[in-house]
Amino acid sequence: MPMQPTYPGVYVQEVPSGVRTITGVATSITAFVGRALRGPVNEPTTITSYSDYKRSFGGLSIDSTMSYAVRDFYLNGGSIAIIVRIINGAKEAKISLPAGSLNLPDNFLNLYASSPGAWGDKLSVEVNYNTTDQTAPSTLDPDLFNLIIYYDGVKIEEHLNVTLKETEVSYLPRILQQNSGFITIEKDSTGNWIVPQTRPSAIITPLKASPGSDGYDLTPAQYQGSESDKEGIYALIKTDLFNLLCIPPPTRLADTDPTVYTKAMKLCVDKRAMLLVDSPYAWGNSPVTAISNAISGLTTLGLSGNEARNAALYFPRVKQADPNRKQQLDTFVPCGIISGIFARTDSDRGVWKSPAGIEATLSGITGLQVNLTDDENGQLNPLGINCLRSFPVTGSVVWGARTLRGADQFADEYKYIAVRRTALFIEESLFRGTQWIVFEANDEPLWSQIRLNVGAFMHDLFIQGAFHGQSPKDAYFVKCDKETTTQNDINQGIVNIWVGFAPLKPAEFVILHIQQIAGQINNK
Numbered sequence: 001m002p003m004q005p006t007y008p009g010v011y012v013q014e015v016p017s018g019v020r021t022i023t024g025v026a027t028s029i030t031a032f033v034g035r036a037l038r039g040p041v042n043e044p045t046t047i048t049s050y051s052d053y054k055r056s057f058g059g060l061s062i063d064s065t066m067s068y069a070v071r072d073f074y075l076n077g078g079s080i081a082i083i084v085r086i087i088n089g090a091k092e093a094k095i096s097l098p099a100g101s102l103n104l105p106d107n108f109l110n111l112y113a114s115s116p117g118a119w120g121d122k123l124s125v126e127v128n129y130n131t132t133d134q135t136a137p138s139t140l141d142p143d144l145f146n147l148i149i150y151y152d153g154v155k156i157e158e159h160l161n162v163t164l165k166e167t168e169v170s171y172l173p174r175i176l177q178q179n180s181g182f183i184t185i186e187k188d189s190t191g192n193w194i195v196p197q198t199r200p201s202a203i204i205t206p207l208k209a210s211p212g213s214d215g216y217d218l219t220p221a222q223y224q225g226s227e228s229d230k231e232g233i234y235a236l237i238k239t240d241l242f243n244l245l246c247i248p249p250p251t252r253l254a255d256t257d258p259t260v261y262t263k264a265m266k267l268c269v270d271k272r273a274m275l276l277v278d279s280p281y282a283w284g285n286s287p288v289t290a291i292s293n294a295i296s297g298l299t300t301l302g303l304s305g306n307e308a309r310n311a312a313l314y315f316p317r318v319k320q321a322d323p324n325r326k327q328q329l330d331t332f333v334p335c336g337i338i339s340g341i342f343a344r345t346d347s348d349r350g351v352w353k354s355p356a357g358i359e360a361t362l363s364g365i366t367g368l369q370v371n372l373t374d375d376e377n378g379q380l381n382p383l384g385i386n387c388l389r390s391f392p393v394t395g396s397v398v399w400g401a402r403t404l405r406g407a408d409q410f411a412d413e414y415k416y417i418a419v420r421r422t423a424l425f426i427e428e429s430l431f432r433g434t435q436w437i438v439f440e441a442n443d444e445p446l447w448s449q450i451r452l453n454v455g456a457f458m459h460d461l462f463i464q465g466a467f468h469g470q471s472p473k474d475a476y477f478v479k480c481d482k483e484t485t486t487q488n489d490i491n492q493g494i495v496n497i498w499v500g501f502a503p504l505k506p507a508e509f510v511i512l513h514i515q516q517i518a519g520q521i522n523n524k
Helices: 052-057 067-073 117-121 172-179 220-224 232-238 258-271 290-297 305-311 335-348 373-382 417-435 444-463 485-493
Strands: 028-035 044-048 081-085 094-097 109-113 122-128 146-150 154-162 181-185 205-207 242-246 274-278 311-315 318-322 330-334 385-391 395-396 476-481 498-501
Touching: 028 067, 028 232, 028 335, 044 052, 052 067, 052 081, 052 094, 067 081, 067 330, 067 335, 081 232, 094 117, 094 205, 109 117, 117 122, 154 172, 220 232, 220 258, 220 330, 232 258, 242 258, 242 335, 242 498, 258 274, 258 305, 258 311, 274 335, 274 417, 305 311, 311 335, 373 385, 417 444, 417 498, 444 476, 444 498
Parallel strands: 028 081, 028 242, 242 274, 274 311, 311 385
Antiparallel strands: 044 081, 094 109, 109 181, 122 146, 122 205, 146 154, 318 330, 385 395, 476 498
């Protein structure tokens, strides 16, 4: 506000510049939805390494295609992942502690594994009363006890001086809820802990858990979940941001149901993300029919319309050695590998670089389900099917960069993955970086600030090489003035910002023109 001078002299006042830095959002946070050995159910969990996945979700499992996909993601350059574990009929292992006094049932305190699955069968607990100086028995607190938790015979947690009295600070259910990654207390139908008011009897030999269950193979119902309850793929509504979505199939030889992909594609549009689609197993099961299967099977996926701009399909599947089967070769979906390559390319070159080419090598595989020729690749590429190829010296690489709206006959402006992802990156960054505009006075001072801040963001991308064009005016524009925002818009509280950019498109077809030069005829 204006300064009010009261005495002769020099006054110094800091004036706001109006610069509000717009930061680009992350571009390769990958969400995985599927089955796991253990871990929270229908709760998105962020991890930053495969070690994190093993700690929280149990590592590789023959029955979990997601576990292999997550491993492949990190083998190929992935950084941040969001895991959504879904189950079908799995249940928690249970440990019933005996009563510490008469006239109470033997199973008066029921402990459960923190998440469903047969992993909880390896849990066991010990209870003792060594809470105070044993040389002075009169000082023993009759309410306190120690709970020791073992996993596969190894001590993993100690909860000392706990009690079953709710009024105490060391109330066991709260202690376990906040500090234990393995055990929880039984609850009733209303969500209240079922806890007696006396401690359990001492258990010298660790008491083992009764069996839990891993349940059954996932069905489309578990994948789709409930949007209102935020379950299945809709658990991702609870996340702030993800950029890529992988949905491995229920088993290795099965396919992710097209209806699941359709709903997931709509979710990706809403969240400004890309869906990575694995080709059906049968497409590449026979080299003789691979191309005809892919061409005829594309329409049966049902992934069409403008929403298909946010999806990309990769064919064929890959061959890998399975450490759970003595390194025997088996066939796996490539979505985890592809998402890792997306992350690696974003880090090295930027989101505007197509995640394909000789740099887009597939790490951790021994081969492809079927090896395609140039002519076969040429039949699939115009349909928007991204092929995985194997070349001498280079090895196995991603050799396609189109969205599912990338078929030549569509002539879609978002034909290429890099162009679509660049647009999504700009949209999300500007959406988050312009929140300060809301409720500001809608006039030229605001419009000039918008042009300054959005223009600075776009110019920074231009300097990084994100746009086509030799000068800023050729590469992008930002327009916000009385032409974009009319008086009627102002009356309705609307400010319109127009942002345009010239995208970089991949050099998909490199054509060399070679000409022989005839030798000069000596006329002398």
